[in-house]
Amino acid sequence: MVEDESRNLAEVVRRLEETVSRLETRIAHLEGTAAPPRPLVAEALPPPAEPGPAPRTRDLEAHLGTYWLSRAGIVALILGFSFLIIYHFGDLGVLARVGAGYLLSAGLSALGLWLSRRHELFGRIVFGGGLALAYFVTYALHFVPAVRVIDSEALALVLLALNTVAIVVIAQRMHSETVAGIALFLGLHTGMLSDITLFTLMSTSLLAAGALFFLVKNRWVIVPLSSLVAVYSTHVVWAMRTEAIAPGQPAHERLALSLAFLVLYYVLFSVALLLYPRELSRRAGLAFALLNWVGLLTLGAVEVERWDRPGLFAFFVAVALAQGVGGAAARWRGASSALFQAYLATGVLTLALGVPTEFEDATLVHTWTAVGLATGLAGRALGAGALQAVAVALLYVALGATWLPPSGRALLDVALLVSFTLVERATVVPLDSRLPAPVTGRGRTTLQALCAVGVGLAGVWLLGEVMPEELTTLGWGVAASGLFLLGFTVRERWYRFVGLGVLAFTLGRLMLVDLSGLPPDQRILTFLMLGVMLLAVSYVYTRVRAPRG
Secondary structure, three states, rough: OOOHHHHHHHHHHHHHHHHHHHHHHHHHHHHHOOOOOOOOOOOOOOOOOOOOOOOOOOHHHHHHHHHHHHHHHHHHHHHHHHHHHHHHHHOOOOHHHHHHHHHHHHHHHHHHHHHHHOOOOHHHHHHHHHHHHHHHHHHHHHHHHHHOOOOOHHHHHHHHHHHHHHHHHHHHHHHOHHHHHHHHHHHHHHHHHHHOOHHHHHHHHHHOOOOOHHHHOOOOOOOHHHHHHHHHHHHHHHHOOOOHHHHHOOOHHHHHHHHHHHHHHHHHHHHHHHHOHHHHHHHHHHHHHHHHHHHHHHHHHHHHHHOEEEEEEEEHHHHHHHHEEEEEEEHOOOOOOOHHHHHHHHHHHHHHHHHOOOOOOHHHHHHHHHHHHHHHHHHHHHHHHHHHHHHHHHHHHHHHOOOOOOOHHHHOOOOOOOOHHHHHHHHHOOOOOOOOOOOOOHHHHHHHHHHHHHHHHHHHHHHHHHHHHHHHHHHHHHHHHHHHHHHHHHHOOOHHHHHHHHHHHHHHHHHHHHHHHHOHHHHHHHHHHHHHHHHHHHHHHHOOOOOOO
């Protein structure tokens, strides 16, 4: 009986060991390791493995020679072929122009395929150049006067669309980001070799849409990023030529056409970015969002400034709202917090940049202050630390702008003092207990310190406005006392630190300026009042901070 029980117990232990071993093997597999299952019975540990060879550092010379020279070479080659088509194909017959152009592109593509058998990356670069050359030949058949064969703009656009689809299909079947990048990048830039018109902008939109297919389908980053830069660069070149598009038309029609293309670019890249934002790295998402915002804002502002100056503020407001919608879409699509905050922060910055186009003097300062305060509180409510950082920056801009109005500065200083205090409190006091603090650690400490300094400056400037000039030092002392009182009331040491700093400047001015520069009565008043305030502050420190003895 005892032997049967021992055998049963041994069998149970064996099964437990096998189960644990399988679980450990499964865990190791899920973690990406190849660790063998360990038995429960202790065994002698194997000797440590020999360290493998150190990872080989990148050879800079080889990288420059293989990676960059190949790309620079194909760019130069395609540009050379493009200039050849522009300047010399006009001497050929109609069929010869078409045949010679496509024959060059087919030959270059075939050479790339042959080279890729031995050197895949190099061959694909050459093959992508062949696809780009075919696109430029199609583009030139309508747009380049010396080579023009197709008079119908609609037919030319259809052929360009088919050419773009062919590039996308071929690159996708090869699953080659190199082919897609080279073909689309060169296609975008060869279109800038001649005059840029409405047709050019349409063709760049087609290529941009092709590049964004790869962003949505494969989450490739380099191809769409280079396309984003290229389409906005094309628009820059067009914007510098006032007669390049719609010549002779009214200014509002030119402006509407220009803004229509900018909005098209912005929407295309925004939709592609926000369709599957979680599959992109944070750096790539931020690069897309920021470059897209910069392109729309700068180019659009330049165009509106040139053709419709009174509508500039409305344009800034529209872009700010668009960024807000982008932030809401990013939150809805589950994008990273960094991308969500980037959209909101750039929207606030856009609105702040547009304020000087509509307001001035005291109204300008009040508006910046209101926007900064609202942004700081919204940052706390949304858990967006970037908004609070932008809010503090805007309040400092408003603080510096208080010197612009000729009068009424005291009220501006009061508003800023209150705003800095509320934003600082919003970094530590939760408006909703269910939300985490938007800024933690060193970031929150920095914001608190900056807000406290802002409160100190606003307080000093406020008392400088309301106190007589000969009692400036006394006003500084009152400001320092107010900072100490605020710091003890809200239990925040940064206000007290700033108060100590203001007090140090006050004592310096007292000894270096007031000791010999003030009349006797004012000197007496200043020293008496300042002495009382210093003793009062010291007494509070003694009651609150000093150890009990």
